[in-house]
Amino acid sequence: MQLALAPLQTYTDYHFRNAHIAIFKGVDKFYAPYLKLNNDGTIKNAPKIDILPENNPRINIIPQLMACSEQEFFTMSDYIEDLGYSEVNWNMGCPYPMVTNRNLGAGILNKPSDLFKLFDTIFPKLKIGLGVKMRMGLESTAEILEILPRLNDYPLTEIIIHARYAKQLYNGGCDHERFMECISLTNHSLTYNGDITTNEEFDFLRTKFSTVQSWMIGRGAMVNPGLFEEIKFGTIDSGDVYRNKLMLLSEHLTNSLLNCNPDRGYALSKMKSYWEYLSESLSDGNQLYRKVKKAKDITELTDHLQYFLLD
Numbered sequence: 001m002q003l004a005l006a007p008l009q010t011y012t013d014y015h016f017r018n019a020h021i022a023i024f025k026g027v028d029k030f031y032a033p034y035l036k037l038n039n040d041g042t043i044k045n046a047p048k049i050d051i052l053p054e055n056n057p058r059i060n061i062i063p064q065l066m067a068c069s070e071q072e073f074f075t076m077s078d079y080i081e082d083l084g085y086s087e088v089n090w091n092m093g094c095p096y097p098m099v100t101n102r103n104l105g106a107g108i109l110n111k112p113s114d115l116f117k118l119f120d121t122i123f124p125k126l127k128i129g130l131g132v133k134m135r136m137g138l139e140s141t142a143e144i145l146e147i148l149p150r151l152n153d154y155p156l157t158e159i160i161i162h163a164r165y166a167k168q169l170y171n172g173g174c175d176h177e178r179f180m181e182c183i184s185l186t187n188h189s190l191t192y193n194g195d196i197t198t199n200e201e202f203d204f205l206r207t208k209f210s211t212v213q214s215w216m217i218g219r220g221a222m223v224n225p226g227l228f229e230e231i232k233f234g235t236i237d238s239g240d241v242y243r244n245k246l247m248l249l250s251e252h253l254t255n256s257l258l259n260c261n262p263d264r265g266y267a268l269s270k271m272k273s274y275w276e277y278l279s280e281s282l283s284d285g286n287q288l289y290r291k292v293k294k295a296k297d298i299t300e301l302t303d304h305l306q307y308f309l310l311d
């Protein structure tokens with residue numbers, strides 16, 4: 001069984017990935033949030049820095065890109081290849097209209113002929129492995145039924161499916177029955193993604209999709225970063241041990257953020273956003289998050305964490 005941490009833009013950056021691997025176990029693969037181009041055709045700086053090997057010293061990461069033309073694709077995949085990576089993931093899942101209206105992210109899923117034309121030009125020139133992470137469609141999960149069998153013609157490394165259609169955004173449930181249909185339609189290595197938040201939910205899905213060997217978890221791991229160990233090793237930390245680990249995670253995050261950008265306001269706002277998720281796993285998380293949200297400085301935020309997590 002392989003477990004992956006999903007890419008979550010602004011959350012699962014190298015600060016979080018490095019802090020996570022220092023404190024928690026169980027993640028086999030980390031996916032970096034997507035690279036994207038500026039209007040002038042250069043690659044945006046933050047995701048570019050995020051995947052630098054020196055920022056990811058102990059980690060097996062797969063960089064991701066979002067493109068809608070051959071030129072865009074190779075601008076980013078050449079950069080990724082030059083950094084020494086052997087695989088890249090193509091984001092065909094981003095659901096937001098600003099993105100999909102430009103045929104980016106999930107915007108290509110209801111235009112299969114455009115998608116396969118792009119693949120036909122890209123694959124013969126491709127020097128690194130290519131996997132895709134996709135929704136089941138733009139407007140309906142039925143769209144994947146046309147795409148998936150045709151993807152068997154291309155040497156993809158893997159297909160990761162977030163079992164929703166894009167226009168759902170994150171609303172409603174995942175379409176498990178459609179995912180079941182997908183299993184028999186692909187010859188590629190298939191990863192399930194969507195709403196795995198507890199060990200019980202994972203067991204339900206593993207029993208339902210008994211041939212699936214690979215799983216990706218996003219928001220569930222931002223709320224409970226110990227979820228991978230729980231699933232993989234059955235380790236359930238006592239409250240005190242878990243709180244201690246959250247404190248250590250926060251210290252790693254804070255140090256890494258301050259190292260990267262001495263502006264204490266940057267560290268403060270990033271820590272507030274991590275804790276919006278992390279607080280959800282604690283019985284007194286609402287009280288803690290209220291304090292964290294009001295903190296005026298990173299030292300004050302750390303004091304609140306120490307009070308709630310260690311006292």
Ligand SMILES: Cc1cc2nc3c(=O)[nH]c(=O)nc-3n(C[C@H](O)[C@H](O)[C@H](O)COP(=O)(O)O)c2cc1C
Pocket residue numbers: 006007008009010011032033034064091093094133162193194195196216217218219220
């Ligand atoms: C804040 C946020 C940022 C995300 N950024 C990315 C991204 O950069 N690339 C990507 O493929 N998916 C991105 N996603 C989607 C997740 O990777 C994942 O597919 C989705 O959250 C469903 O999995 P989950 O229910 O385990 O969170 C993002 C999701 C959220 C909530």
